[in-house]
Amino acid sequence: MLTKRVIACFDVDAGRVVKGISFVELRDAGDPVEMAAVYDREGIDELVFLDITASHEHRNTVVEMVRSTADRVFIPFTVGGGLRTTDDMRLMLESGADKITINTAAVQRPALISEGAQRFGSQCIVVAIDAHTEADGRMRVYTHGGRRPTELDAVDWAREVVERGAGEIMLTSMNTDGHQDGYDIPLTRAVSDAVEVPVIASGGAGDSQHMIEAVREGRADAVLAASIFHFGTHRIADVKRQMQQAGIPVRMERADYDDVL
Amino acid sequence: MTDLAALDVIILDYDAGNLRSVVRAVERVGARPEVASVGAALDEADAVILPGVGAAADTMRNLRERGLVEPIREYIAADRPFLGVCMGLQALMTASDEGGDHPCLDVLPGRVVRLPGSQHDGQHDSRKVPHMGWNRVWPRRASALFDGIPDGAYFYFVHSYYCDLSEADDVLAVTEYGVELTAVVQRSNLAATQFHPEKSGAYGLRIYRNFLAGLGSAAA
Numbered sequence: 001m002l003t004k005r006v007i008a009c010f011d012v013d014a015g016r017v018v019k020g021i022s023f024v025e026l027r028d029a030g031d032p033v034e035m036a037a038v039y040d041r042e043g044i045d046e047l048v049f050l051d052i053t054a055s056h057e058h059r060n061t062v063v064e065m066v067r068s069t070a071d072r073v074f075i076p077f078t079v080g081g082g083l084r085t086t087d088d089m090r091l092m093l094e095s096g097a098d099k100i101t102i103n104t105a106a107v108q109r110p111a112l113i114s115e116g117a118q119r120f121g122s123q124c125i126v127v128a129i130d131a132h133t134e135a136d137g138r139m140r141v142y143t144h145g146g147r148r149p150t151e152l153d154a155v156d157w158a159r160e161v162v163e164r165g166a167g168e169i170m171l172t173s174m175n176t177d178g179h180q181d182g183y184d185i186p187l188t189r190a191v192s193d194a195v196e197v198p199v200i201a202s203g204g205a206g207d208s209q210h211m212i213e214a215v216r217e218g219r220a221d222a223v224l225a226a227s228i229f230h231f232g233t234h235r236i237a238d239v240k241r242q243m244q245q246a247g248i249p250v251r252m253e254r255a256d257y258d259d260v261l
Numbered sequence: 262m263t264d265l266a267a268l269d270v271i272i273l274d275y276d277a278g279n280l281r282s283v284v285r286a287v288e289r290v291g292a293r294p295e296v297a298s299v300g301a302a303l304d305e306a307d308a309v310i311l312p313g314v315g316a317a318a319d320t321m322r323n324l325r326e327r328g329l330v331e332p333i334r335e336y337i338a339a340d341r342p343f344l345g346v347c348m349g350l351q352a353l354m355t356a357s358d359e360g361g362d363h364p365c366l367d368v369l370p371g372r373v374v375r376l377p378g379s380q381h382d383g384q385h386d387s388r389k390v391p392h393m394g395w396n397r398v399w400p401r402r403a404s405a406l407f408d409g410i411p412d413g414a415y416f417y418f419v420h421s422y423y424c425d426l427s428e429a430d431d432v433l434a435v436t437e438y439g440v441e442l443t444a445v446v447q448r449s450n451l452a453a454t455q456f457h458p459e460k461s462g463a464y465g466l467r468i469y470r471n472f473l474a475g476l477g478s479a480a481a
Binding site for chain 1: 279280281282285286289290314315316378380381386387388389390391392393394395396397409414415417418419420421437438457459460461462463464465466467470
């Protein structure tokens with residue numbers, strides 16, 4: 001049975017992980033590659049790196065990070081932030097990323113989705129959607145890191161990006177993001193039920209119970225978290241064990257590279 | 262024990278994306294692979310790896326444009342060690358339904374067909390397409406390819422089409438996603454995986470090691 005994935009997300013600024021990190025085992029708590037290796041060992045299923053500076057001056061730093069990650073970590077990882085052309089995508093994929101994610105660029109020029117899917121395959125193209133549920137119940141899509149409202153409805157937009165070739169949707173609720181009070185279940189479920197491709201729930205993870213709800217009630221195919229792992233308040237293995245105890249299929253094995261090889 | 266570093270391992274480059282990950286995985290198990298995109302590179306190879314992501318039509322077009330179709334077919338026909346990964350498995354089939362009806366390398370009899378997806382019906386979980394994530398793999402028979410890997414170990418899959426093989430004996434291991442899917446094919450010195458061993462953690466790397474270490478000892 002296909003397992004539900006637990007994904008850790010790193011916000012990276014000029015090659016350094018931002019947001020306070022208090023993970024004791026790290027020699028360099030701001031080094032994304034070092035963190036990726038530790039999370040891999042802890043049993044994370046997948047990683048996402050979001051380059052929040054996303055400026056061209058820093059592109060080389062990001063490429064270096066992607067290459068170093070691919071050298072040390074043998075699980076899938078996604079890179080996003082400021083990718084605007086298929087050549088931008090190609091650079092990341094060639095450097096070792098398995099998927100790329102686009103958000104604002106996809107809203108501004110939806111053809112970018114199909115161009116990427118055609119050139120690299122749908123499986124590489126993750127469209128990130130930031131959505132906010134308004135007072136009237138409307139689920140509105142925002143761009144520019146949640147700063148700019150659009151006229152798009154989240155469910156309609158999700159259907160469109162899949163039509164255009166997105167292989168996966170990373171769905172962040174601006175209502176729940178940062179509160180650690182649980183994922184946005186109605187939004188997640190509405191989008192997940194509307195599309196054939198996997199949906200990653202994001203925004204609001206505070207504990208394993210939230211992840212269980214996102215999968216059960218929200219019908220998410222994967223759950224993404226940042227702070228609860230980075231601050232060390234929740235260990236990946238514990239979260240996954242609790243999900244398993246709740247009857248959710250998760251990958252429990254944590255085979256060590258040196259032991260197996 | 263085979264000295265992996267001494268092997269002439271060729272990873273075929275036909276503009277198919279995740280080459281670097283495969284190169285790094287093969288290096289991590291102690292081999293020194295070479296990347297090549299011409300058929301002549303197969304002449305002296307001890308082992309050939311055909312990676313790949315993307316669509317069947319593009320894959321076949323790229324292989325044809327580089328003149329790799331006949332060299333690959335001849336190499337496999339001579340029963341020399343070959344490992345296909347994901348699209349590198351699907352390309353070995355007779356034909357693929359992906360984006361039309363595309364003839365493939367026709368090494369393994371059978372077709373590449375679309376995964377049957379389904380939505381959540383209130384009781385049963387959805388089966389999204391692509392089949393994306395970690396799933397358990399069950400060998401059907403013993404093989405050196407699975408040395409040191411427990412039955413039901415997890416491997417990382419991402420695909421929307423799967424191989425419907427005509428000859429059941431070619432199927433080494435299966436996984437389950439609504440239907441039983443071929444996860445690994447093995448026929449003598451030819452092996453191929455639907456999942457990505459280079460993205461499947463320690464056991465994934467072990468597949469590469471087992472493939473390379475088993476060279477010369479052939480079919481289990």
